[in-house]
Amino acid sequence: MSGWLQVVGLGPGNEAMITPEVSQALATASDIIGYIPYVRRVPDRPGLRKHETDNRVELDRATHALELAAQGARVVVVSSGDPGVFAMASALFEALEAGPAAWCDLDIRILPGITAMLAASARLGAPLGHDFCAINLSDNLKPWELIETRLRLAAQAGFAMAFYNPRSRSRPHQFARTLDILRDHLPQTVPVSFARNVSRKDEEITTVPLAQARPEMADMRTMVIVGTAQTRAVGRFIYTPRRAGP
Amino acid sequence: MSGWLQVVGLGPGNEAMITPEVSQALATASDIIGYIPYVRRVPDRPGLRKHETDNRVELDRATHALELAAQGARVVVVSSGDPGVFAMASALFEALEAGPAAWCDLDIRILPGITAMLAASARLGAPLGHDFCAINLSDNLKPWELIETRLRLAAQAGFAMAFYNPRSRSRPHQFARTLDILRDHLPQTVPVSFARNVSRKDEEITTVPLAQARPEMADMRTMVIVGTAQTRAVGRFIYTPRRAGP
Incomplete structure (x- = not known):
């Protein structure tokens, strides 16, 4: 054998x-x-x-x-x-x-x-250039309440965040709830990026301030990356500085 | 040009x-x-x-x-x-x-x-198979207090954790403090892996329960991966199940 x-x-x-x-x-x-x-x-x-x-x-x-x-x-x-x-x-x-x-x-x-979050991060600039977390937003295998708790703690910690499986047809309201939780805990100017089909010919990437992020900007094929209060734009890129704090 | x-x-x-x-x-x-x-x-x-x-x-x-x-x-x-x-x-x-x-x-x-954490995770099995975070333990560019806060919040969130730059000669006590914080918040049986020179000929990988983790097991070339309360061993591997909770 x-x-x-x-x-x-x-x-x-x-x-x-x-x-x-x-x-x-x-x-x-x-x-x-x-x-x-x-x-x-x-x-x-x-x-x-x-x-x-x-x-x-x-x-x-x-x-x-x-x-x-x-x-x-x-x-x-x-x-x-x-x-x-x-x-x-x-x-x-x-x-x-x-x-x-x-x-x-x-x-x-x-x-x-x-992995998708690092391919997306590279396309965007360096939004995950400081401490960050990766969360699967699907509640197929864990209670939704646990996901909400993790979102709150990650925001308190000042982590940049990468969301896998942000939204599906069977649970469209949950990603809306995710954005509400982020808006409760983070500055409204934090950049939120939606990266679909990264590295493929039909790649689509959009970045908006948290205040303008809408649930329908994501589907199951989208990688969502949320910056921190320190994440900045330079030219066509966004990046999170290595140094923490203002 | x-x-x-x-x-x-x-x-x-x-x-x-x-x-x-x-x-x-x-x-x-x-x-x-x-x-x-x-x-x-x-x-x-x-x-x-x-x-x-x-x-x-x-x-x-x-x-x-x-x-x-x-x-x-x-x-x-x-x-x-x-x-x-x-x-x-x-x-x-x-x-x-x-x-x-x-x-x-x-x-x-x-x-x-x-990136090192995903190479190390692959060698170990799948310890980052559930929600996780990546933290740079060096305080060159951020206050040590912020790192401590992030460790506590990450433990509360139930994230698996990957630590970059865990320990250097100039700040050996900080990684000891990191382990103390983890022991305050996580079960003593949580696996902690030390992966040095991953994928190279001189690769060294050790996994111990949190209770037995010692600061001198890490240096600046070591990637440290901390499991969650759900992380399990099977054969020579460790993995964190996709499903949360007991």
Whole structure:
């Protein structure tokens, strides 16, 4: 049995942001597993089996990947961005823990990638250039009240913030509530950036002062980045200085 | 005048983690500027000028880079990790703001890289798999009291935490204080990981329960990652589940 399993980050969408070690993993895999659009980013080649799965079946997908590796396959689980940031790595370990003990002896590696918040930050300038936090605004896997608490504490702490999964059709009111909480705790001039499809041809980036931020500026494909009271504009860029305070 | 300036992330040290767009920038540059060890990672070639600068002269370095680009040079400022995370991007925009207004018309781009916390997280499993924050523990550019406040709020929020620049010879007591604050607010079983030289040949990674974490386990080249009350071990890995709460 010489199977292995690698969970890799494909970055935000631009092929020029995929690391060589991830490209190497994709080139030597026997099986590619992941959410449909990510699997489709990997070119076909003879002998490569592709397993396209729907969204929201992360645990089933991870278990399937482990089963294949245990049978001797060279398995790559593809994530967008970085697999360790609101993506497939945690799901893989949840499946590992729930499975046969022997799976822990498998050759498993996580290969990092360019996560959406850092691709967006680079396009904008350097809004995450000081202490910051990353929050998944989806309440699929945690109570909404916990998200509200984290937003308040992060604002008190003076963290810049990056929001993943800010808004979906099934819970449009929650992102409106997020903006209300931010307006209660931060200056109305703090820049809020909406970055959609970063690094792709259809990239769209907008920055507005918090006072003018509207819920409909975000959807599930948008990365939202909130500056701090120190975040500044220079030319077409925004950045958060390294130095804290006024 | 056809100069340009790109601030690029070289990742944590392993060449296989440098993105193709960064390699392309390095290959087409006329001038490479940065802290000595990062500049030395770029191979020499005919016509390439290398400007090695000491640590802690970020603003001078950024100003020099802008001057060269304004004169028509193709300038790459090299950062380790990701330039937007406690690295050169913010310094560049500080220098841009302080310089002649015409500099704002320069062709400036930031190219993201694999930042140390995500490389370390990948090696460990997925400790940053839930909401998390990144804090620079150096008080060179902010008051230590602010760092203490952020640590307390981050612990209350239940964020996993990544610490950059955790400890230096000039302020060894501060990291001891950091651990004390964490012990006041988090379960003693929370895993604390010390990742030194991640992705390099001399990589060293240790994980201990918070109760056993000692200040001397970190130095300036160590990335410290603190889990949450939910962070778990499975096999040789640690991960923070996507689902919050017990």
